Amino acid sequence: MTKLALKVAAVEQLTPLVKRFRFEDPTGAPLPVFSGGAHITVEMPNGDTIRRNSYSLISDPYDPSGYEIAVRREDTGRGGSSHMHSAVAEGDTITVSVPANLFQLDLRARKHVLIGGGIGITPFLSQLRQLDREQKPYELHYAARSRAEAAGIALLPEAAHIHVHISDEGNRMDLGAILDGQPLGTHVYTCGPEGLIAAVADQAARLGWPKSAVHSEAFTAPPPGAPFEVTIASSGQIVPVKADQSLLEALEAAGVEIDYSCRGGACGRCETAVTACDGQIEHNDHWLSADERAAQKKIMPCMSRFKGTRLELDL
């Protein structure tokens, strides 16, 4: 994977929980442009290993002068976001991947409806700029329980077709009202908690929307869980996976070569064959089919975990 060594040009505290980071080329050289919805993977030194987290780019896709991301501090999370909050400062050097996109706009659509919840607003920020530039009709709906929880509000521009729904203030988001009666050729995109993604897909199906018009943000951060061990088939090496570490991170820390891109269970790059499994794989990815999950012959190490006595990987 092509990497870029960039300079942290600005760090801004947007809300008590959310910081915005801006990265630029140290010599001022232009960066590769991207498309709305793209993400980068940020490398963070973590003791003698490297932690890598993927974040959506929130800056203008057509502006090569810098990349911006927004990071919400998750104190119960795996430490990536708290590292960004506590250890990364202006002037630091930071290594990131070139942008990749798993959440593209379908530009054949005649109208775009973007629905976000929680911090699930970040991929839309670059998409908004792309939609504005291409003069495509769109509307954006952002939902949160309370204003305090609405970490994304600080990131949103003010515009007529951007709607904020705060349920504590009595204007709960009504998906039926949003989706019903949209003109032919509308596509809907959802980013946020699983429940929101499922509710939108459900409502769209009930209104007879074709599946090809319903999109959702594909990747999420790997969930923490109980520690476990895996065995490397080729060498017999046993790799321990800590509670706050993903299997992919543990393999990287142990020096086992493994391919990746999204690190969020969406791109399929890290797919690994399972040669022995005595227990239950906890599949947290969006890549494998239901049948593949049940067969327990494949695992996506960037997201999935294991409970049981023995898991052997074809590595």
Added chain:
Amino acid sequence: MPNTVFSPSIESRPTYAGLAPRPGAPAIMVADEAGAAAVTHLATVDATAMAKAHVVLVGAPAETSDALAALSPAAVQTVPDLDTATPIVEQLLSQARMGTQLFLAGSEGLMGHISAIALASGMALEDIQMEHRGSIARRMQCVHCKGITDGVTTDPFTCSHCGLTLFVRDHFSRRLGAFQGVCVDAETPGDIPATEEIRP
């Protein structure tokens, strides 16, 4: 006469699965005289099919439109040909909401032409249902002059625009809603194979 079964061909050659019920969905239906039978059949298997259906009948006699009107669709309109049907269908599509289904029945020319308009207006392929009825005449585009010749029943045929003699290919353009016609005697002018009726 049921949905025509065509012989297997290349992937770009459209296949027509037939009209399947989508109970309760708003619908735009476009059919010719032979295709009207497929719409009537749909109405017998799904009693809700017609209530929200706008039917456009192309080149069909009064008995056919009377028979369809008897199924009490939301609206039925009869037009003499595809050219007159085009602005009507475009208007219906521009006012349509997500969830609307497009049902096309009849010749390949009609289905190809109308489905191309629907795709261009943002309709998803999975919301377009087609059933082939009647003539197997094709709507052909000349790859040389780009002119469209409709109702082609022989292979080779003469391009109605530039006069070249063209082979009937199975290569189909979804954007144009037409099959491609390629010059038969480009290498040896005048060397033209015998004309045959096209087969399903």
